[in-house]
Amino acid sequence: xxxxxxxxxxxxxxxxxxxxxxxxxxxLVQVTVPLEAACDGAALPKEGGLECTFSELGFKLExxxxxxxxxxNVGELLFRIRPSESVAKVRTxxxxxxxxxxxxxxxxxxxxxxxxx
Numbered sequence: 001x002x003x004x005x006x007x008x009x010x011x012x013x014x015x016x017x018x019x020x021x022x023x024x025x026x027x028l029v030q031v032t033v034p035l036e037a038a039c040d041g042a043a044l045p046k047e048g049g050l051e052c053t054f055s056e057l058g059f060k061l062e063x064x065x066x067x068x069x070x071x072x073n074v075g076e077l078l079f080r081i082r083p084s085e086s087v088a089k090v091r092t093x094x095x096x097x098x099x100x101x102x103x104x105x106x107x108x109x110x111x112x113x114x115x116x117x
Contacts, residue, residue: 002088012038014072023080023110029081031074031099035063038070044095052088052099056080061088063097078111080104 019033040064042065049064057080061072085102103110 001085010068012068012070013068014038014061014063016070019072021110027103027106027109029060029101031036031101032080033061033063033097033099034095035065035070035071035097036095038068039065039095043068044090044092046090046092050088050097052097054067054081054083054086055078055081056104059086059088059099059101061097061099091105 014033014035017034017037019031022030022032026029044063045061045065051062051064053060057077058073059077059081060074063070082102082104086100088099089095091098
């Protein structure tokens with residue numbers, strides 16, 4: 001056995017990737033995180049490369065592409081969400097991650113928000 005230790009992964013910030021929020025239903029807000037630029041020609045991994053944790057007022061997304069971990073930390077949402085009912089999904093064809101935020105207060109309208117550069 002032995003051998004060299006694995007190289008630590010590089011970390012990149014997705015804050016400027018032009019992600020945006022859409023109010024898609026009474027109970028759901030969808031956040032689209034485009035990853036085409038981050039993929040740089042590589043395929044977006046469908047399984048295993050995605051990790052997303054939710055709190056009532058934010059979420060933290062990590063997508064591993066090749067040797068790089070791309071992180072997006074949204075720490076202050078417009079309204080509260082239900083962390084247990086929120087999910088993140090990989091869209092391999094469009095090379096994006098879609099984060100579905102379950103609204104704490106159904107029927108409350110979220111403005112269409114784009115990331116601040």
